[in-house]
Amino acid sequence: MSLISNISWRSMALWKRNRDVFLTTWKTNFLPPFLEPILYLVAMGLGFGALIEADIEYGGRSLEYIKFLAPGLVAISIMYGAFFECTYSSFVRMYYQKTFDAILATPLSLEDIIAGEILWGATKSFINATIVLGVIAAFGYAEFPGLLLIPLISFVGGLMFASLAMLFTALVPNMDSFNYPFFLLITPMFLFSGTFFPLNVLPEWGQQLAMTLPLTHISNMARDLSYNMMSAELAIGAAYVIALTAVCFLASAYLMKKRLVK
Amino acid sequence: MPAVRAEKLTKVFDDLRAVDAIDFEIGEGECFGFLGPNGAGKSTTMRMIHCASPITSGELDVLGMAVNGRCREIKAAIGVAPQENNLDPDFTVRRNLTVYGRYFGLPKEVLEERADRLLEFMQLTEKRDERIQDISGGMKRRLIIARAMMNDPRLLILDEPTTGLDPQARHLIWEKVRELKRKKVTVVLTTHYMDEAERLCDRLVIMDHGKIILEGRPRELIDQVIGTDVMEIDEPTDEMETYVKVRGWQYERTIDRMLIYTEEGQNVAAELKERFAMSYYLIRNATLEDVFLRTTGRALVE
Ligand SMILES: Nc1ncnc2c1ncn2[C@@H]1O[C@H](COP(=O)(O)OP(=O)(O)OP(=O)(O)O)[C@@H](O)[C@H]1O
Ligand SMILES: [Mg+2]
Numbered sequence: 001m002s003l004i005s006n007i008s009w010r011s012m013a014l015w016k017r018n019r020d021v022f023l024t025t026w027k028t029n030f031l032p033p034f035l036e037p038i039l040y041l042v043a044m045g046l047g048f049g050a051l052i053e054a055d056i057e058y059g060g061r062s063l064e065y066i067k068f069l070a071p072g073l074v075a076i077s078i079m080y081g082a083f084f085e086c087t088y089s090s091f092v093r094m095y096y097q098k099t100f101d102a103i104l105a106t107p108l109s110l111e112d113i114i115a116g117e118i119l120w121g122a123t124k125s126f127i128n129a130t131i132v133l134g135v136i137a138a139f140g141y142a143e144f145p146g147l148l149l150i151p152l153i154s155f156v157g158g159l160m161f162a163s164l165a166m167l168f169t170a171l172v173p174n175m176d177s178f179n180y181p182f183f184l185l186i187t188p189m190f191l192f193s194g195t196f197f198p199l200n201v202l203p204e205w206g207q208q209l210a211m212t213l214p215l216t217h218i219s220n221m222a223r224d225l226s227y228n229m230m231s232a233e234l235a236i237g238a239a240y241v242i243a244l245t246a247v248c249f250l251a252s253a254y255l256m257k258k259r260l261v262k
Numbered sequence: 263m264p265a266v267r268a269e270k271l272t273k274v275f276d277d278l279r280a281v282d283a284i285d286f287e288i289g290e291g292e293c294f295g296f297l298g299p300n301g302a303g304k305s306t307t308m309r310m311i312h313c314a315s316p317i318t319s320g321e322l323d324v325l326g327m328a329v330n331g332r333c334r335e336i337k338a339a340i341g342v343a344p345q346e347n348n349l350d351p352d353f354t355v356r357r358n359l360t361v362y363g364r365y366f367g368l369p370k371e372v373l374e375e376r377a378d379r380l381l382e383f384m385q386l387t388e389k390r391d392e393r394i395q396d397i398s399g400g401m402k403r404r405l406i407i408a409r410a411m412m413n414d415p416r417l418l419i420l421d422e423p424t425t426g427l428d429p430q431a432r433h434l435i436w437e438k439v440r441e442l443k444r445k446k447v448t449v450v451l452t453t454h455y456m457d458e459a460e461r462l463c464d465r466l467v468i469m470d471h472g473k474i475i476l477e478g479r480p481r482e483l484i485d486q487v488i489g490t491d492v493m494e495i496d497e498p499t500d501e502m503e504t505y506v507k508v509r510g511w512q513y514e515r516t517i518d519r520m521l522i523y524t525e526e527g528q529n530v531a532a533e534l535k536e537r538f539a540m541s542y543y544l545i546r547n548a549t550l551e552d553v554f555l556r557t558t559g560r561a562l563v564e
Contacts, residue, residue: 010367013367017350021353024352097350101314102348102350102362105342105344106337107335107365261315261316
């Protein structure tokens with residue numbers, strides 16, 4: 001399939017471009033992912049968690065609420081890192097700055113550009129999630145050695161959310177239209193993917209619905225690794241993530257080609 | 263082997279034939295011009311040559327490679343200065359060059375050395391650390407041309423390189439194009455400035471409505487279509503026109519002038535002066551602009 005054979009190592013040149021822009025403004029880039037989880041931990045964990053007297057049951061373990069919450073924050077940062085990058089930021093580069101047009105005159109193919117953008121989006125997830133992980137590990141809410149695998153999950157999960165985001169970027173007519181995927185997809189995932197409460201409190205159909213959401217799998221994987229639990233979810237999650245990434249990547253490359261190549 | 267060879271090259275957008283079965287051949291080391299009114303299909307042709315736009319039908323080979331199939335190799339070997347500004351606003355002037363060069367996989371030392379050399383040549387060294395938003399339109403144009411040369415291309419595509427430039431900058435670009443020609447780099451150029459085309463192009467085509475309507479060397483085209491001289495007469499009368507017609511001279515009449523195309527301007531003027539009172543007239547050398555207007559239609563009255 002030419003969508004795949006047109007990808008090459010050259011996509012790294014685009015990745016490097018985005019990295020260079022990121023590094024020139026690193027001060028504004030590092031602070032939010034560092035401060036935000038602290039705010040959530042304080043507000044939700046300490047404040048709201050104080051109201052929750054009973055421990056949370058998760059995978060046969062009982063946990064303090066704040067310790068349950070912490071890996072969920074890592075998962076959320078994985079989702080937002082890539083999704084913001086490959087919607088708003090990619091759209092600005094594609095539509096307003098004509099960066100893709102300029103690069104298309106060089107040996108990069110459009111597929112290289114899409115791949116480079118998605119790799120960069122995943123890198124943003126990796127950076128943000130690793131910062132959040134550092135914060136929660138410092139409080140003791142994630143355990144060695146399982147937590148060492150979470151950066152890997154953040155990159156792979158980042159690839160999935162970046163590909164999903166790129167799909168919308170290929171489709172939307174303007175920036176405001178991103179409100180739809182954010183409102184219909186990202187916010188429900190933020191709330192209902194086992195991030196803030198364990199899914200077993202939901203009715204059966206609710207649990208099944210939650211299992212179709214990408215963030216549920218990332219959240220479960222991050223949590224299992226944080227507590228050093230070797231569960232089937234790691235394998236299921238990995239299969240889900242790989243499958244959805246592949247589908248979204250191919251679809252976004254196809255749609256982007258239709259949009260940009262005239 | 264020609265640098266670019268097109269046969270029945272066609273581009274259709276929805277129901278618009280933007281480029282309509284054109285044939286042309288550009289020799290290696292040649293400076294080749296595409297002229298034509300707005301919407302003639304020049305940029306579309308350029309975009310097909312550098313693989314930004316797939317061809318609808320026909321054949322197009324660039325540096326001996328077919329555009330469908332070998333885009334990556336073609337793009338690696340050519341430089342493109344597009345009509346529209348698409349510099350990277352996230353970087354400074356100099357980094358626009360180095361980052362762009364990196365897309366070609368060039369090593370760092372080469373990038374640095376070329377960026378400095380090209381900035382120097384385009385007289386942008388002073389602006390090297392400015393942001394793109396902070397430089398003038400003409401400087402952006404110069405930077406785009408510098409950027410197109412980062413990969414030391416064998417073929418350079420310049421789509422309206424001098425639009426919006428001051429005279430100094432235009433001369434600068436011309437100098438650069440001539441230097442490239444000496445180095446046997448093929449240059450493909452579109453422009454709306456006829457003096458520029460006349461000066462730079464070895465050969466050129468005039469396009470209109472997606473078709474090539476004229477092709478040749480600038481001097482030869484002028485001789486063929488116009489002759490050597492043009493006599494321009496202000497406020498001609500109908501009797502004058504009838505006389506010119508009867509004499510069989512090539513002419514054109516617009517709202518307020520008559521242009522007579524001839525090999526012997528002085529004689530024609532003398533002959534007319536004997537018979538008619540002319541408030542104002544002039545005799546000048548024929549130019550490419552006359553060819554352009556004649557062939558793409560200036561005349562409101564034929
Ligand atoms: N992406 C596109 N979709 C639809 N029509 C297009 C597209 N690009 C160009 N066209 C049309 O194709 C025709 C040729 O356009 P082109 O840009 O090649 O003209 P041009 O000769 O470069 O004109 P100018 O001197 O104004 O730059 C125009 O009618 C234009 O509207
Ligand atoms: Mg054009």
